[in-house]
């Protein structure tokens with residue numbers, strides 16, 4: 217039997233990346249002075265008293281995420297305006313200086329604790345760009361930034377992700393200077409030393425930025441990954457971000473189809489990339505990242521969220537869905553309704569399990585039971601290097617197929633470069649769907665098709681495929 221570990225030197229995920237892949241879907245919480253000034257980017261001159269939630273309820277916020285089936289929450293502990301949602305000892309621009317709760321509030325602590333109470337994982341967003349800080353642009357600010365990162369990564373329990381925003385430098389208050397400050401994205405933060413703080417305090421946390429080091433941006437804020445979307449890319453060429461000349465050159469070398477910009481490279485990844493650097497799709501449930509009353513009627517529907525789920529999680533990335541608390545400090549009812557509707561649509565999508573319903577799964581190679589055990593810790597691999605290894609599913613009677621779910625066994629890397637799904641029409645095979653990437657997960661969902669059998673073919677692989685899941689589901693409300 218082929219030893220699938222004898223493979224080309226494919227990039228593979230780290231333990232922390234594997235744990236992150238397993239999360240699939242979690243939330244973002246954008247909350248700060250902007251919630252009260254009706255802005256998206258605060259200038260940095262807002263008084264701490266502006267932050268005045270009338271009925272802040274961390275458990276309601278985390279409860280909404282939990283009811284929606286999210287695995288965790290990432291909080292904007294400090295957005296570009298520089299106001300800190302925790303009483304940082306390094307600034308006088310935080311909840312400590314606000315009259316909210318007489319300066320004794322700590323939003324970060326309350327959200328972190330509410331997450332723990334409901335078994336959601338917690339993550340932090342700490343904006344590198346700070347439009348309030350007088351020293352922004354000088355080495356003093358970088359020391360300040362690192363001190364804050366130290367506080368957040370050592371005083372709020374275990375974190376699953378630390379989010380570094382790519383927006384950096386521009387005009388701002390800067391302690392009263394009211395000017396424009398640009399920084400050199402390549403050198404200013406000395407990212408290696410900054411990341412070191414997270415590695416030391418939170419060895420299990422992944423770090424997100426446009427270019428990693430652990431998770432990359434998907435290149436848009438629409439919640440949509442490319443098709444295909446590869447978990448691999450060459451990190452060195454991306455650093456420090458999409459505006460960098462090296463990245464432009466690397467991406468120009470890899471332009472395919474009608475790629476418009478380097479963002480398309482982030483969106484799709486590079487199958488020949490040297491690093492495992494999977495994409496995360498960040499998108500808001502409303503048009504803005506922060507709450508605006510004028511957007512109360514523009515909340516995404518559950519069905520719209522399901523569509524994004526199929527285009528993000530269903531293409532092997534994770535979905536980071538933003539839920540902005542309102543001026544009370546709660547998730548509005550309309551948003552909660554959409555989240556719950558989205559959850560039931562998702563559950564309905566996987567409700568009609570046609571394999572559990574007596575189907576026979578066969579394939580040459582290692583035992584196939586692992587494909588349908590609902591776990592990702594084992595894989596099927598073909599016995600001999602076949603030109604087109606295949607897996608057969610015989611339902612034993614006519615069924616209607618609406619959704620197929622596939623997963624590669626990630627510890628052995630992304631090996632599949634092409635696959636096809638055939639259905640049986642009157643005794644002959646007809647191609648029903650085809651794609652290139654599988655990776656963490658591939659969902660194919662659409663109009664139901666009738667068949668007695670299904671065939672999955674691996675049409676292009678760079679090493680024997682190692683597959684950990686094949687799921688087939690019938691039509692229902694979500695199909």
Ligand code: FUL
Nearest residue numbers: 256257381382383498505
């Ligand atoms: C962007 C920021 O500028 C937005 O305000 C928001 O935080 C989004 C998630 O990232 O780069």
